[in-house]
Amino acid sequence: MDVYAPQTWLPHERPALPGSPSTPHHPGPRRAAYLVIGFIVALTGGLGNALVTVNLPYLQGSLGVYAAEIAWLPAAYVMANVSMNLLLVKFRQQYGLRLFTELFLLLYVMATVAHLFVHGLASAIAVRAAHGMSGAALTVLGLYYVLQAFSKEHRLKGVVIGVGFAQLALPLARLFSSELLEISEWRGLYLFELGMALLALGCVLLLPLPPGDRVRAFEKLDFATFALFAPGIALLCAVLALGRIVWWLEAPWLGWCLAASIVLITGALMIEHHRATPLLNTRWLSTASMLRLAASVLLIRIVQSEASATVGLLQSLGMSNDQMQTLWLATLAGSVAGIMASAWTITPARIQPSLIFALALMAIGAFMDSRATSLVRPEQMLVSQFLLAFGGTFFLGPTFVSGFGAVIAAPRNLISFSLMFTIAQNLGGLLGSALVNSVQVVREKYHSSQLVEHLTMLDPQVAARIQGSAAALGGAVGDPAVRSAQGVASLGAAATREANILAWNDVFLAIGVVAVATIAWMLAHQLWNRCTASQVAPASNPQAGLSHVALNNSGSS
Structure with missing residues (x-):
């Protein structure tokens, strides 16, 4: 049998x-x-x-x-x-x-x-x-x-x-x-x-x-593709995961890994492009609709990295995970609500509006967080994180469904779609985390230089701050010079903390801008489709076009 x-x-x-x-x-x-x-x-x-x-x-x-x-x-x-x-x-x-x-x-x-x-x-x-x-x-x-x-x-x-x-x-x-x-x-x-x-x-x-x-x-060529594609993806993941830690321009091995990744992945795609029955349908993946879908998932995953930025902000303020439990409850509630709302409202006609709605909620949440100060606590971020979690799960189902419809029509593209969606999801998460932390480091250096530039003993407020910090140590440190040094160190730590907060605010603002830009791109593409459809329809139906002109003329007369 x-x-x-x-x-x-x-x-x-x-x-x-x-x-x-x-x-x-x-x-x-x-x-x-x-x-x-x-x-x-x-x-x-x-x-x-x-x-x-x-x-x-x-x-x-x-x-x-x-x-x-x-x-x-x-x-x-x-x-x-x-x-x-x-x-x-x-x-x-x-x-x-x-x-x-x-x-x-x-x-x-x-x-x-x-x-x-x-x-x-x-x-x-x-x-x-x-x-x-x-x-x-x-x-x-x-x-x-x-x-x-x-x-x-x-x-x-x-x-x-x-x-x-x-x-x-x-x-x-x-x-x-x-x-x-x-x-x-x-x-x-x-x-x-x-x-x-x-x-x-x-x-x-x-x-x-x-x-x-x-x-x-x-087929035998499947394993040849895998032998090239797997190490290529591994090297790319290594670059994205460690670039922000060892820093992008200071570790030569990052460049070699990225170059090798490009060569290996390109080799795998070349094999697939010329196969009669490819494992990856490169022609289908390079169509405009699939490229837009991959870009949408990638951009939304970058926006979702705002949650990790929130953790970084609160940790820079000295808070541990135990002090953020209420925040995670709000995040969990937002995630569950996003899944239920998406399942309740999902229809093929609502996919594009659902994506725009999810991005709008995440943009609002990011802009709300961009006004943080050293006094912010998890309780002040409950609403923004609920919105971000809601939008993060609300978008995922419609995105998956929008691409899977094409797979049902052409089952041979299942592997291509599965791989594209997984790469956009996982690499989008790594890329988002890398970008968030890299921007924060750069902006922290900038804000730190701006703050320290104005810290001089000639400023009465600075001198009073140092003296106050030194006086607080009077019962523990007897040497006045040591107390003064501790006061200077305390002021430096406060400046570093404020620079970090300002940097995280810049990150939140940048994430909000990315979300708004993605919405604008989606709306522009939707408007373009409607304009081209309205131009094609009269040309494909001459009688309809003549009727349309007649109606316009009668209306004007």
Whole structure:
């Protein structure tokens, strides 16, 4: 029997694409079970990277490494996550969903167990790469489980909810990771992640997905493309993740990595461009609609990096994660509300307005944060962060749906779309973080030079400030010279703090400007489409054009 022979499905059960599950009718309790399992699996896939990203300073101390070394952990995750999407679609199509589900969940469990025995940076990087590979599979698996919970007429809402579930990992990680660190330092994070992975494995074994079609998918040239594309993406991720730490123009190896990345990725694209059955359809990806979609996702991900800028601002004011719990609750509430609102309102006609609405909310939130002072506290940022979180999850579903419609029309482009969307999402996050932190460093130097320039002992206010700080140390320090030096150091620290706050305000303002510019670009493109459509319509219908002229003439007369 040919295991790749197409199965016979009823019309409402037929899988949308090879490698995806069939969609038989399920009773209500089973639909609810699929929805819960989809939430668990999707959250598990995103939680590992979120826990590491939020707690990098603690992991740095536990492993005893520098900031430039610990930054390899999230970079390794993104490297493997992006690269594996190149092969995962064909793996599902050729070997079926059951093997795909069990293999990658077991890999995830083993990678998490390996974390408990990590004692060095090299092993930690290897484990994060394994997590990236399995995490890419779990995100797709969670979406498939969620879709089983929705009937055909509401499946579009299921796509939005399934894509959005993975976005809840970061606010949840910020909310309770401090308590996990109290269990057994950084191992507490991985013990919780291991529990989530085992729970997800048990759930999918208890309630497997319905079977789907299997086809012979892999070709020899696929692996040649992967051998070039994967290291190229890895080198690009390394540049984006570490450029802001070692600084862009001061580490020669960054330039070599970027040059090698361009050569490798270009080589992979050249192979695909001349294949009869390409793994990546370069002609389709280079169409105007796909380039606009990729640019939209990239720009919105850069705008979303405002959340990490907020963390940087509050940390520069001396606040820890424990003091930001209320803020993360507001962020979580905004994320959930964004997913629900997007699912409630999603229709093909509303995709473009939804993207503009999400960007407008994020622009408002960024502009609200751009007026921060040294007196700002998390309570003053609840509304702005709620708006940013709401917009961040509200845009994701419509963006995914806008591109996936073209995939349904041409299933062979599924891998191309999956890779494009993943690259725009992941590299957009890395690029956004790199830009935010780089702009903050540059602007901090500028503001610091401006502030220090006016700090002179000839200014009575400066002298009084130094004397006041020195007098406060009178009971602890007896030497007047030491007290005066401490007063000068205290004033310098205050100037540095204010320079950092002004720099973060500049970052928030720049993010708001990027959001507004993206809205303007979308509106301009929409207006252009309407203008060209109105010009083409009369030309394609002469009678309609004559009627239009006659109506205009009669109106003028």
